Amino acid sequence: MRNQHPVDALCDLLLEEDLQTSYTALSGDASSLGRFIAHPLSMVGSDAVLLGEFPSPADVRLFSNHPGVNLPARKASSACRTQSAR
Amino acid sequence: MAVNICYLVGNAPLRIAAVGWDDRPATAAEQADMRALLREAMEEGAWGLSTGLDYPPGSYADTDELVGLSTEAARLGGIYHSHVRYRLGDRFLDPFREAIDIGRRAGIPAHITHFYQRLYSLGSASDMLGLLERARESEGLDVTFDSYPYIYSSTRLLIMFPDWLHNGGPASIVAGLRSPETRERLRQEVRPRGQSWQDIWLTYFKHQHNHQFEGRSVAEIAHHAQPAPGGRPV
Numbered sequence: 001m002r003n004q005h006p007v008d009a010l011c012d013l014l015l016e017e018d019l020q021t022s023y024t025a026l027s028g029d030a031s032s033l034g035r036f037i038a039h040p041l042s043m044v045g046s047d048a049v050l051l052g053e054f055p056s057p058a059d060v061r062l063f064s065n066h067p068g069v070n071l072p073a074r075k076a077s078s079a080c081r082t083q084s085a086r
Numbered sequence: 087m088a089v090n091i092c093y094l095v096g097n098a099p100l101r102i103a104a105v106g107w108d109d110r111p112a113t114a115a116e117q118a119d120m121r122a123l124l125r126e127a128m129e130e131g132a133w134g135l136s137t138g139l140d141y142p143p144g145s146y147a148d149t150d151e152l153v154g155l156s157t158e159a160a161r162l163g164g165i166y167h168s169h170v171r172y173r174l175g176d177r178f179l180d181p182f183r184e185a186i187d188i189g190r191r192a193g194i195p196a197h198i199t200h201f202y203q204r205l206y207s208l209g210s211a212s213d214m215l216g217l218l219e220r221a222r223e224s225e226g227l228d229v230t231f232d233s234y235p236y237i238y239s240s241t242r243l244l245i246m247f248p249d250w251l252h253n254g255g256p257a258s259i260v261a262g263l264r265s266p267e268t269r270e271r272l273r274q275e276v277r278p279r280g281q282s283w284q285d286i287w288l289t290y291f292k293h294q295h296n297h298q299f300e301g302r303s304v305a306e307i308a309h310h311a312q313p314a315p316g317g318r319p320v
Contacts, residue, residue, distance in 0.1 A: 010243060014263055017293065023243050026237060027237060028203065028239070039231075047199065054288075
């Protein structure tokens with residue numbers, strides 16, 4: 001679309017956009033994610049800011065549908081239901 | 087569900103206030119200034135110290151500087167929360183070892199944020215979890231972590247650019263991006279933070295003429311211009 005070296009394209013966009021441009025990338029290993037989420041030392045976290053028109057999944061849903069992470073999602077939703085029922 | 091919020095003090099704003107945006111060690115007086123600012127913030131309600139050690143100027147702090155700040159936070163009952171320095175040492179466990187070491191030396195609970203196995207990790211999930219489990223079981227250290235339950239990450243594009251470009255702050259970054267000589271060096275050094283430019287999707291464009299790039303990969307945007315052996319696009 002710009003017919004540039006990727007790094008030049010990034011540099012030009014950063015200059016045009018006051019250095020604010022963000023990105024989303026495929027990052028985690030889905031096969032082991034459940035072990036981390038279910039581990040007793042862990043808590044569920046998020047790590048994204050609601051920016052742009054193509055935000056990270058973190059912005060639109062904290063709990064994924066990944067089979068390995070159903071447990072904490074169920075716990076959190078159960079807690080929500082328990083609270084709202086009171 | 088009740089919403090609970092606790093604030094942490096980032097080491098980057100402490101550094102900007104006391105040192106500025108320069109990539110250099112903090113002097114003893116500057117370290118004392120940072121400790122005083124941290125102490126003041128915690129006395130006003132902050133829960134501890136937070137670091138994002140892939141992001142300048144916070145990344146310019148060495149381990150000793152972070153131990154000094156964490157010791158101050160520990161004295162006030164705080165925690166040390168860290169996005170670790172992923173480019174440190176073996177780029178696998180060493181970044182987490184630094185966080186544990188700061189917790190050990192400062193006597194402070196250490197919490198490692200977004201702790202998960204990367205897609206192209208240099209080791210196993212057991213290696214990572216075992217490191218934290220041993221720190222707790224063998225040494226009695228208070229180490230915890232959080233993970234986000236999805237396989238996508240998201241952050242500012244500038245994280246892919248080397249620390250030397252950030253030295254001096256935003257004005258220096260702009261000057262560097264405009265410089266042909268700096269561009270040449272960046273073409274050699276900047277690599278996708280992932281497998282390829284096809285797996286990096288851009289977002290947050292304020293200018294209307296750039297909205298067409300929302301959600302497009304860097305490879306798409308650059309139109310697959312591939313670098314020739316000299317690093318120049320064909």
